Amino acid sequence: MPDLSWWLQNFQRSAFRLECLPEYKVPQEEEWLAAFKRDGSLPDLTPENDSWLKLVRTHAQHGCSMRRVRIVSHPLTDYERFELALFSASVKAGEDIRIAGSSPVSTVAGEGRRTGLPDFWLFDDEVAIVLRYDREARFLGTEQAKDLVTYQRMRDLALSRSLEMSAYTARAAR
């Protein structure tokens, strides 16, 4: 069965990502995050020096849509501020990123998950791949979902209740 890496490379029409956790533990981001928290600085990422941005740009050039809805906290966590700042490079490379605020929902103790929604990818409206994280937001692995329709509905809901990155940023600045 094709895995997530295969789908990320080979989807034909659309990729959708729902992202829900207030923070993610990403080893290669630790130094960047520390620098961002210290003085607001960010790495200079471009499709030339970053494999993810290269992938995004290649798909965009071939007319394949990559969309993401990021559900964020209110107020934003440090990680979310960092991630939103990093997103501008992805938007520039061709990713369509939307932001949805979560109303202050009490956090499930020790789990960090606010919405009850899972993190997942949906490719070509054919396959949904759920991402699993441990309680400290470290990535564990993936699982192909059996009920595709449920994930399509979650995607549609997330898209309809989110703002384009630019609109979100403009609203947040007011």
Added chain:
Amino acid sequence: MKLTPIRGACRDGTCPTIYATDRGTVVVQGYTVTDADVTVPEGRPWSRFRLSC
């Protein structure tokens, strides 16, 4: 040994993180998982591979 990260993205599920070393090898970093919610294959948290090219 100098490690240069080849950016993976644990956030988006394309882990593990892979580093190029200055010795012509690649180091793959993952986590040792103790949480029992998900079954993952056992393995050493650090593995080292020699580049084939």
